[in-house]
Ligand SMILES: Nc1ncnc2c1ncn2[C@@H]1O[C@H](COP(=O)(O)OP(=O)(O)OP(=O)(O)O)[C@@H](O)[C@H]1O
């Protein structure tokens with residue numbers, strides 16, 4: 522059902538992502554693929570459908586829950602990995618035996634992170650062996666991978682680069698804070714282990730107006746509701762083309778049977794979620810909090826660099842350093858709150874505009 526608010530898993534519920542899906546299918550023939558797109562654009566759905574369609578040994582790590590944290594540790598990563606490995610069938614679990622720091626004695630796999638800790642590169646080695654033995658791809662998905670940039674005390678890029686160069690396993694990184702994914706991978710940093718490695722990049726965009734209306738029409742057809750085209754247009758004009766919010770509108774309409782009410786509920790939820798995400802973004806950046814709010818305020822309808830500078834200076838009554846301001850703007854872009862087009866900074870989406 523199209524208006525189901527969970528990520529889609531069934532290929533027939535995935536609307537209009539054939540091209541992206543095909544690119545992903547090609548991507549997983551190579552070591553690393555990136556799947557990038559704004560929040561609620563349908564990344565997890567795309568991955569889950571791919572997992573249904575591609576017979577491989579999948580290891581899916583959901584890092585979303587770390588978005589409220591200012592840092593994560595080796596233990597957090599190991600725990601997520603442990604959870605994912607425990608979803609393997611028993612027969613495959615058994616194949617992980619013999620790695621230091623892994624206990625496969627019972628039905629549960631246990632990974633050590635303290636004394637005798639398991640080395641991620643050794644797990645990768647073993648998975649690569651399993652891939653050859655089983656003649657199947659092993660694909661590790663890091664969903665919301667920008668969270669990994671907060672990993673302290675351990676450089677995950679080392680085992681990743683080792684796997685990239687030597688092993689058969691594949692990686693898929695998704696991210697809604699697009700610039701932050703790049704900051705984590707450091708592909709352009711000559712001192713980084715992954716420097717210069719080629720990666721397949723797939724970006725998923727919001728639906729166009731036409732597609733959004735088609736999506737809504739199809740969703741309402743499924744539940745035998747007939748909605749005037751004018752109202753569907755009004756939905757797009759108010760909430761834009763992000764599939765997650767269109768889905769939520771449809772879901773609300775089915776409950777409320779009233780356009781205005783469904784629309785308001787959707788906007789309300791989206792705005793509160795965006796505000797929460799913005800507060801997460803501010804964690805560890807408290808000293809510039811007021812400046813970030815000022816920028817989002819002046820840039821909600823689009824602004825130039827100089828306008829944001831003037832706004833902050835008017836508020837603080839002192840000069841702000843040019844470099845500092847550029848850095849603040851860049852952080853907002855990297856976290857996908859703002860985009861920059863022809864020297865104009867604006868919200869990445871109409872609902873972000875409504876949140877400020
Ligand atoms: N192409 C699509 N066809 C049908 N439904 C979709 C599609 N893309 C997304 N959705 C719906 O939109 C919502 C958000 O999708 P999903 O969770 O896959 O996005 P996401 O990019 O992973 O979001 P988040 O940033 O919250 O992790 C879900 O309800 C999902 O069912």
Ligand SMILES: [Mg+2]
Nearest residue numbers: 564565566664
């Ligand atoms: Mg997701």
